[in-house]
Structure formats: C-alpha cells, structure tokens
Amino acid sequence: MLHCAVGCGLTSLFRTPGIAAVAAMSTGTFVQLEPLNYRGGVRVEPVDSCGTEKAFEPATGRVIATLRCSGEREVSLAVKNAKAAFKVWSKKSGMERCEVLLEAARMIKEQKNAIATIETINNGKSIFEARLDVDTSWQCLEYYAGLAASMAGEHVQLPGGSFGYTRREPLGVCVGIGAWNYPFQIACWKSAPALACGNAMIFKPSPFTPVSALLLAEIYTKAGMPPGLFNVVQGGAATGQFLCQHPDVAKVSFTGSVPTGMKIMEMSAKGIKPVTLELGGKSPLIIFSDCDLKNAVKGALLANFLSQGQVCCNGTRVFVQKEIIDKFTEEVVKQTEKIKIGDPLLEDTRMGPLINSPHLERVSGFIKLAKEQGATVLYGGDVYVPTDPKLKFGYYMTPCILTNCRDDMTCVKEEIFGPVMSILSFETEAEVLARANDTSFGLAAGVFTSDIQRAHRVAAELQVGTCYINNYNVSPVELPFGGYKKSGFGRENGRVTIEYYTQLKTVYVEMGDVESPFES
Numbered sequence: 118m119l120h121c122a123v124g125c126g127l128t129s130l131f132r133t134p135g136i137a138a139v140a141a142m143s144t145g146t147f148v149q150l151e152p153l154n155y156r157g158g159v160r161v162e163p164v165d166s167c168g169t170e171k172a173f174e175p176a177t178g179r180v181i182a183t184l185r186c187s188g189e190r191e192v193s194l195a196v197k198n199a200k201a202a203f204k205v206w207s208k209k210s211g212m213e214r215c216e217v218l219l220e221a222a223r224m225i226k227e228q229k230n231a232i233a234t235i236e237t238i239n240n241g242k243s244i245f246e247a248r249l250d251v252d253t254s255w256q257c258l259e260y261y262a263g264l265a266a267s268m269a270g271e272h273v274q275l276p277g278g279s280f281g282y283t284r285r286e287p288l289g290v291c292v293g294i295g296a297w298n299y300p301f302q303i304a305c306w307k308s309a310p311a312l313a314c315g316n317a318m319i320f321k322p323s324p325f326t327p328v329s330a331l332l333l334a335e336i337y338t339k340a341g342m343p344p345g346l347f348n349v350v351q352g353g354a355a356t357g358q359f360l361c362q363h364p365d366v367a368k369v370s371f372t373g374s375v376p377t378g379m380k381i382m383e384m385s386a387k388g389i390k391p392v393t394l395e396l397g398g399k400s401p402l403i404i405f406s407d408c409d410l411k412n413a414v415k416g417a418l419l420a421n422f423l424s425q426g427q428v429c430c431n432g433t434r435v436f437v438q439k440e441i442i443d444k445f446t447e448e449v450v451k452q453t454e455k456i457k458i459g460d461p462l463l464e465d466t467r468m469g470p471l472i473n474s475p476h477l478e479r480v481s482g483f484i485k486l487a488k489e490q491g492a493t494v495l496y497g498g499d500v501y502v503p504t505d506p507k508l509k510f511g512y513y514m515t516p517c518i519l520t521n522c523r524d525d526m527t528c529v530k531e532e533i534f535g536p537v538m539s540i541l542s543f544e545t546e547a548e549v550l551a552r553a554n555d556t557s558f559g560l561a562a563g564v565f566t567s568d569i570q571r572a573h574r575v576a577a578e579l580q581v582g583t584c585y586i587n588n589y590n591v592s593p594v595e596l597p598f599g600g601y602k603k604s605g606f607g608r609e610n611g612r613v614t615i616e617y618y619t620q621l622k623t624v625y626v627e628m629g630d631v632e633s634p635f636e637s
C-alpha cells in the first residue's frame with residue numbers, strides 16, 4: 118500500500134490514500150513515510166545502516182524521503198530471507214510461477230496511474246512517459262510468465278540405450294542493482310526473468326529513486342510469491358558492495374555507469390559470480406539524405422529527449438548527410454522549440470526536470486565546454502525556471518541542440534546523460550561507419566534511410582547491441598537489449614535472458630553395466 122503525506126505539515130497527513138488518491142496527486146504533495154526496505158514480505162527498517170541518503174522530488178527540489186542505507190547485517194538478513202523463499206519457489210512448476218507473474222502483471226496494469234505518478238514524483242520524467250514505462254514493465258512480466266512453463270532441457274540418446282538429459286535450473290539468490298532513470302522498469306526487467314526462472318531476488322534501487330521498487334515488492338507478495346522471494350534493500354555504493362560480496366549471492370545484474378560496472382565485475386570475479394552489465398553509451402544516429410525527413414526528425418527527438426535525455430541508449434551523436442543537414446537541423450530546432458517543459462505531472466508536459474541539482478550542473482558544464490571547444494548552441498541548453506512558484510527550485514533545463522561539432526569534442530565523446538543533441542555532418546557511408554564505431558561504447562545505434570540494402574549493411578557493420586532502422590528508442594520486451602564493448606554484456610528482455618538467469622545441469626543415465634579398466 119502507498120503511504121504518503123499530502124501537504125507540507127503533519128496535520129495534513131493521511132495514510133493509505135488508495136490508488137485513486139495517489140493517481141490524483143499533484144506536484145509538491147508527496148512525502149514517503151513508511152520504511153523503504155522490503156524483507157520477508159513486509160516493509161521494514163534496516164537493522165543496521167551505513168549512513169543516510171535523501172531522495173528528492175526533482176520537480177520542486179523537496180526532500181520526499183530520507184533513507185537509511187542498509188548495512189552488512191541487513192543485507193545478510195535479506196539474503197537469508199531470499200534463500201528460504203528460493204527453496205519454495207524453485208520447486209514450483211513453470212506453470213505455477215507463470216500464474217503468479219500474470220497476477221502481478223494484472224495488478225501493475227490496474228495500478229498503472231498510481232505507479233506512474235509515484236515514478237514521476239521521484240524521477241521527474243513526464244507522467245506521459247512514466248505511463249509508457251509502466252506498460253513495458255507489466256509487459257515484461259507477462260512475457261516471462263509465458264516463457265516460464267516452456268523452460269526445458271534436452272534428451273540425448275547415447276550408445277547401448279544409455280541416455281543423458283539436461284535440466285535448466287535456477288541460480289539461487291540473484292541481486293539486481295538499478296540506476297535512477299527507469300526505476301520501476303529496471304526493477305521489472307531484472308526481476309521478471311529472474312523470478313520466472315525460479316530464482317529469488319534482492320533489488321537495490323538507486324538512492325535517488327528509492328520509492329517505486331517497493332510498489333513492485335508489495336504487488337509480488339499480493340500476487341502470491343512466497344515472502345522473501347523479492348526483497349528491496351536501500352542504499353548507495355557501500356550497500357551495493359555488501360550485496361555483491363555476499364557469498365550466498367549467485368548472480369549480479371547491474372544497470373548503471375561504466376566505472377561502477379567495472380567495480381561490480383571485479384567484486385563478482387572474486388566470487389566467480391556471473392554478471393549482467395547494462396552500462397552507458399554514446400550512441401550514433403545516422404541519417405542518410407534519402408531518408409523520410411519527417412520520420413528522421415521524430416527519430417532524432419526520440420533518440421535525445423525522452424526522460425530529459427537521461428537514457429543510456431540515446432543517439433546523441435546525430436550524423437546527418439551533408440545534402441540534407443541544413444533542412445534537417447532547421448526542422449529539428451522547430452520541433453524542439455515546441456517541447457513543453459514544466460510540471461511533470463501535467464498531462465501536456467513532455468519534459469520534466471533532471472534528476473538532481475549536481476546532475477543539472479554537470480550537464481550545463483558539458484554545454485559550456487562544448488561552446489569553449491567551438492560548438493554552436495543552436496537552441497536551448499539553459500537552466501529553466503518555470504513560472505509556477507512551486508517549481509522554482511526544480512532542476513529544469515531547455516533541450517539543447519549543438520552544431521558545428523567535431524568528433525574530438527567532449528560533447529561528442531562522453532556520455533552527457535542530459536537533453537543535449539550533437540549534430541555532425543558526413544558525406545559517405547564508409548566514412549560515417551568508421552566515425553560511428555570510433556568509441557569505446559557500443560550500446561545502440563540508429564539508421565534512417567529509404568535504401569533497404571544500405572539499412573541492413575549499415576546495421577551489420579555497427580558495433581552495437583541494438584540497431585534501430587528507421588526508428589529509435591523503441592524497446593519491445595520480446596527483443597533482447599544490451600551492449601557491445603564497454604556498454605556491457607549479457608542481455609535483458611527477449612528469450613535469451615533465460616540463459617542469464619539459469620544454469621544447465623547434465624544428467625548421464627547408464628542403462629547397462631559399468632565398463633571399467635580397473636576391474637577384470
């Protein structure tokens with residue numbers, strides 16, 4: 118249940134307002150009062166802690182929750198609970214797990230507006246987008262519910278009537294560590310396949326966005342999962358380390374930055390634990406002169422400005438063929454000017470605030486440096502103060518379009534993770550491919566062209582985990598998602614993810630006598 122305060126004073130608190138009341142909340146009214154850890158099927162305060170973190174409402178700059186970062190004992194308790202639940206859950210058939218996951222998906226659908234509202238309040242993305250995130254979340258649960266029952270091994274006939282078979286078995290207690298840009302969706306994308314495969318999970322959200330994972334935990338319990346199967350521990354790096362280093366954790370699935378991903382991998386290596394790393398990117402979007410310009414412009418906006426540009430797979434290096442660069446740029450600016458920035462809970466807002474004040478400063482710093490290095494700010498890039506007084510301390514900026522960019526500029530090389538599009542000119546396919554691949558990242562790429570052969574040729578040459586042809590940033594759960602190069606490895610979504618949450622056991626069955634060189 119959601120417990121929150123409406124208004125600023127204690128007198129106006131009301132507990133358990135219900136789905137409809139939460140969905141009807143306005144910006145500046147939510148305060149998180151209940152414990153933010155979830156263990157054994159209930160919300161709990163951690164038994165020990167290693168500091169506190171404040172979570173904000175980016176739209177107003179208000180503190181909405183102060184969380185106690187879970188210490189080593191709390192992490193161990195969560196693991197203990199998860200192990201106990203794993204014993205029960207891993208014995209269930211795929212159809213039984215399917216049923217529970219489908220019920221959870223149904224509840225997410227039913228509570229879509231309330232979940233999206235909380236997500237918008239804590240993350241800052243527009244309610245319009247938050248609802249889409251909730252859709253891909255329940256779809257993910259439904260997808261893996263469907264696969265749960267079809268997980269099976271192989272039967273192999275051997276000489277003399279003997280045979281072997283393989284069993285696809287769960288790993289045990291898996292850890293999910295999430296970033297702040299898609300808090301609810303990341304929790305679902307990690308937990309749905311893990312749980313469908315028969316594992317238990319402990320999820321640690323980013324300390325910036327601690328709230329919505331609890332809604333998922335409560336839904337899972339109500340849908341019928343054993344208490345302890347899905348736990349939430351809150352905290353930052355130290356809590357994350359306790360989780361990764363715990364000897365009873367079988368796997369870590371991480372979404373976040375490259376530097377943290379390296380640390381996760383190091384820690385996991387010491388325990389020989391498999392990891393899935395969903396890391397950052399600096400993806401190219403290639404627009405050929407024979408494209409449908411209108412679609413290409415829409416694609417460029419989708420590739421840069423969803424979630425205030427705080428999207429790992431954003432196509433921020435927009436390569437445009439010389440013949441159409443002027444027309445394209447003019448049209449992109451025209452459409453960008455129309456993006457409505459402001460209160461993210463309003464229906465017509467399409468761009469809310471960035472996640473927090475240091476991040477706003479960081480993104481502004483990239484724009485300043487781009488100018489110093491010779492780029493031209495064609496549009497936006499300024500801190501924005503909405504007229505509504507309650508939004509005065511929010512972290513808004515206008516979406517930014519940079520031109521006159523070169524490949525060696527910082528804005529073109531580094532992940533900014535904000536609404537900043539760099540437009541670059543190119544002449545030939547070979548040239549643009551070389552430039553697009555000249556990066557240590559490899560998360561995604563896009564190509565707009567009407568030439569079907571070129572589209573597939575280019576897609577084959579791009580060193581990326583996902584390539585969009587004539588669209589961008591669409592993520593159907595049926596398709597695997599993940600990176601090449603420093604953008605990580607392992608996949609989320611799609612059938613293949615089953616392999617990342619299971620292990621294969623081979624069973625040999627002897628049907629004759631044992632033949633041995635040691636006995637005559």
Ligand SMILES: NC(=O)C1=CN([C@@H]2O[C@H](COP(=O)(O)OP(=O)(O)OC[C@H]3O[C@@H](n4cnc5c(N)ncnc54)[C@H](O)[C@@H]3O)[C@@H](O)[C@H]2O)C=CC1
Binds near residue numbers: 297321357375380381
């Ligand atoms: N490939 C993908 O699917 C996605 C990648 N990202 C990437 O995430 C980054 C932004 O997210 P942030 O939260 O700022 O990343 P981050 O790397 O700072 O933090 C990610 C998570 O790791 C935890 N963490 C930090 N240090 C840790 C440590 N030493 N041990 C264990 N856990 C630790 C954080 O508390 C947080 O929960 C961007 O680089 C972005 O590209 C974001 C979303 C999707």
